[in-house]
Amino acid sequence: MSRIREAFTNGKAFIPFITCGDPDLETTKRIVEAAAANGADLIELGIPFSDPTAEGPVIQGANLRALTGGATTDKIFDLVGQIRQNVTIPMVFMTYANVVYSYGAERFCQRAHAVGIDGLILPDVPFEEKSDFDRACQDNDLDLISMIAPTSENRIAMIAREASGFIYLVSSLGVTGVRSTITTDIGAMVKIVRENTDVPCAVGFGISTPEQAAKMAQASDGAIVGSAIIRIIEQYGKDAPEHVGAYIRQMKDALRDLR
């Protein structure tokens, strides 16, 4: 069983997203440790990109702060290596195709594996283009995470059949960011996924409250939260770790009793 699968053996999974280097790499390390200590089941670590086209304003801001602060792919590999000494839950990188492609997919995946990363999420690499990356991922024991969107419809089965690690179900149209309501019929999407694979699926985009997380996780295997956490980091800066920890504890608690 891959380490990612283990994230889904502890009830419904809570998956926070954190942009590495926002506000600085040292704080990122403490945030990740706080997240793991407070019940996060898997952590998505964002490698910042200059032009994050799938992100809303909040995560765009995190990318900009991280790059302005001097975060680079190599520094982030070093950071993850340090984090891995204390944190055992699965961690995946979330970044854009060009960050991996320009580094060299094989070289990137080798280093990612060496520092203890378990998977890779590339929001601008759909099913049809994954051949640029999946070989390097497989050769280095990384799961290339598939995404399924509300518009996927006839594509869900095809994507699910080749999925590994977990499936990232995009809850809503548009970019990342907090939403007051999510109207997509997640249950219907999950049903098609289940008919085609036993890979677990977690829902992300727009989730910020414990109630939303519980609702989304009830219909799937977990909830992913990014922008709401980034807003806490934006507000508290270097003091963010304890606040992020408290938030994650509250969110995981909301999922704990779900079946």
Added chain:
Amino acid sequence: MTNSRGRFGIHGGQYIPETLMNAVIELEEAYNHYKDDPDFNRELQTLLNEYAGRPSRLYFARKMTEDLGGAKIYLKREDLNHTGAHKINNVLGQALLAKKMGKTRLIAETGAGQHGVATATAAALMGMECVVFMGEEDTKRQALNVYRMRLLGATVIPVTTGTATLKDAVSEAFREWTSRISDTHYCLGSVMGPHPFPTIVRDFQAVISREIKEQMQEKEGRLPDAVLACVGGGSNAIGSFYHFIEDENVRLIGCEAAGRGVSTKETAATIATGSLGIFHGMKSYFCQDEYGQIAPVYSISAGLDYPGIGPEHAYLHDLGRAEYVPVTDEEAVEAFEYLSRTEGIIPAIESAHAVSYAMKLAKELGPDKTLVITISGRGDKDCAAIARYRGEDISE
């Protein structure tokens, strides 16, 4: 030259969020259906002729030719099209296609504002809603075009993210499309982005080279020795090159914006300074740093101020079939002034990049050769900015 997955050699592809995949598949299917549909083509041809004013003139620049004392210079006058640039060729095609697909709303990115104006124009003509994304920096450089778009009924949204120029406008238009797909067509303005856009835009712009070929036969009874056009994303260039690609004796020359020079960071010359990457839906060449962060490029020309180049150009470069040369701000401004004085034609500052290189090339080629420069747009929009460049502050 396109395979089933929209590749030009290794370039192209569909590197976009899953949310948009069915939208581009639907677009490809609709395009494949309508591109050979006689009614669609008749309707488009009527619009191009009666509304946009095609065919555009191929003008023999006698004074310029005599002054330079080299090759005979012809100007392909896309600046004479309705709305003042080649952009209308593509927009009329895409707007008509979108309408056939049942879309009621067009969104677009714009750099210099010419594509935004063209899209706003087509939307007004066809009774569609229109929203244009434009870098805030560009809304200042091209204030007149912002007003034109609003006059035409479009909403202009200034983009403040990143460098607040064309690349950020493209990113924002993609974000908007991701959030509203069912009634909205993204009317992409250049031969870039995910498949099928580079193919669709090229096909709609290929009218330029089709006409050049016929007009050169009429005037000279032979093909030109070289065709020159400016390249940002590369739509007027691919349109000018396309029907000559098989004619290997015709040199195809794309003129990139070197800004303050290719040895500085203030440049937008992708072929000269970029490397292979994946961005804005396509694999191609991009100006980027060692970690793949897209560079904040610069050019005096808002329309060429883009860190990438269309995938078919990247492929023509790989093949050695087309040449790509950098032209600086200073050279482009000199050509802008030269063409205005010499022929009484004020070219867009984008097109002036091609004029500049043509002035050198004409002398090299010598009198028994001919070359064609595509004047992709008119320069009225640039007058205030060029005056500023020359230290003169004029209010528009």
